[in-house]
Amino acid sequence: MEDYKIRLEKAVEKLQECNDIIDTNKKHITDFITQLCADGLSLRRQHKYLYTLKPITKGIKKDFSLFNKKDITQFLKKINTSDYKDNTKRDFKIIIKIFFKWFP
Secondary structure, three states: OHHHHHHHHHHHHHHHHOOOOOHHHHHHHHHHHHHHHHOOOOHHHHHHHHHHHHHHHOOOOOOHHHOOHHHHHHHHHHHHOOOOOHHHHHHHHHHHHHHHHHOO
16 A cells, blocks of 8 residues: 555656646646545556556646536547557546546
8 A cells, every 4th residue: 555655756857847738737647636535546556547547638738627528528539549458548538538538
């Protein structure tokens, strides 16, 4: 358990240091992780969500709060046409769905 606490803290630090994700989206992602904690999700699951969201949101220069259906469709297309394995793509899509369902 302590190991995942450290991993999660380091992952949040690395997210904040990432220059490929705009600051507002970093804030949205960290708010989402905070909500997962408040909802009682395990540290391991919180880490998985953060670890998954970071690489697939790199390069997106649009604030998530301005996303519309077309943007989400393009986002999913990017995932589907990537070189990731099918199980990884499935995980990405599940986490994206949970993220945007939560998104205020």
